């Protein structure tokens with residue numbers, strides 16, 4: 001009995017290892033599939049990888065100014081880590097390389113009880129960040145389109 | 158008597174305190190919500206429903222999300238060569254699911270030919286609902302809308318739109334003038350189904366609505382028609398008519414776009430019906446007054462579909478403005494009615 005349990009655990013471990021080897025390391029989230037696609041210029045429209053990073057920094061600046069949501073990030077988040085991970089995630093969904101090393105959107109947000117109102121507050125911060133970084137409104141909407149499908153798993157309330 | 162008055166006053170005071178309590182209490186603070194993203198609730202249609210200018214959308218009016226309630230008030234002024242219309246209304250959105258609305262509209266006719274009828278009718282002592290100096294058509298519209306499924310804004314990976322079904326009940330005050338214009342009913346209901354989707358990659362909102370109605374000019378000149386210039390041979394055939402709104406967002410607070418609303422042909426070619434009188438008698442009278450061409454001028458033109466081009470600007474979540482150029486075609490006896498539209502929508 002005991003033996004079979006151990007062998008099961010071993011088998012699971014091997015399967016996981018194989019699966020991990022087949023995929024890029026830490027692929028916790030995959031690219032969304034907006035119906036109208038994302039233009040190939042999307043990352044460039046944000047100013048390249050560097051521009052995306054600047055945008056994410058601005059995003060967190062506006063998030064932390066917004067009393068409707070900042071307390072959630074103070075209590076449960078880690079802004080430096082989230083800036084790094086969001087830079088990877090946003091590049092990926094905009095059609096850049098997939099270097100995302102964080103958790104899946106459902107795993108990261110499942111226990112936070114995020115409401116639609118709070119989600120929209122982050123979207124408002126996203127638009128403010130675009131304006132502040134002089135990223136065109138239309139380019140900003142490409143990113144909103146690319147992130148929107150995550151609403152389903154992020155908004156749990 | 159005095160006692161009664163006093164107790165009445167007390168009741169009023171209690172009610173006022175209660176109401177104030179409700180507004181300031183944390184219960185209200187918990188349920189009040191303005192969490193939608195700018196402009197995603199649409200603006201205030203002439204029917205009171207949330208949507209564009211004339212076309213109701215599947216979006217629920219107000220800035221509330223599914224987490225609470227929000228309300229709004231709207232005022233719209235339409236200025237066409239032969240008529241002016243004011244619309245005053247309110248609506249409330251509940252949990253981004255249900256919308257209730259009310260609008261009062263006043264349409265002032267400014268038609269020389271109809272005014273002549275009014276003068277003649279006055280002289281002949283007939284009540285046809287006109288007033289030689291200011292013929293007004295008033296209407297109240299009550300509406301309810303329920304979002305069935307879908308999310309217009311965030312389902313960017315699916316073609317499924319947000320879909321809502323709505324009902325409107327319209328009640329005209331100037332019964333006589335509606336009948337003079339040859340319509341069957343002065344009050345009636347309309348049912349619509351709307352589908353709305355925001356297409357972010359092209360920054361455009363698309364809405365398609367199907368409305369089951371027999372309205373003439375959105376109900377402002379009644380519903381259905383009567384044959385033979387009397388109220389005996391009347392028909393109120395509702396049909397499904399199409400409506401489309403396209404709004405392109407040029408910035409997060411500014412949209413430009415256009416609308417099309419299909420209209421019916423109930424009153425096309427019908428003469429204005431003066432209290433069931435054969436117009437020929439009147440024509441003689443008008444002829445002797447040097448107005449021989451009038452009976453022809455009193456034949457209603459083919460009702461035009463409504464088209465408009467608009468610009469909506471929402472500087473913040475509490476107020477928005479819409480200006481539009483309207484191309485409404487022929488309205489009753491007035492040909493080619495193009496003009497301007499101004500609306501303001503106050504959201505709480």
Ligand code: HEM
Nearest residue numbers: 069072073076077085086089102103108118119122147150
């Ligand atoms: C499309 C919108 C969003 C995206 C793309 C996004 C992205 C991310 C990413 C990449 C992480 C890091 C995951 C990890 O640590 O492995 C994260 C974590 C987090 N997010 Fe979001 N997020 C979104 C919306 C929101 C909203 C609306 C809130 C709250 C109002 C929120 C609150 C948090 C918090 C508190 C964490 C930290 C969780 C933890 O470390 O346990 N996020 N998010």
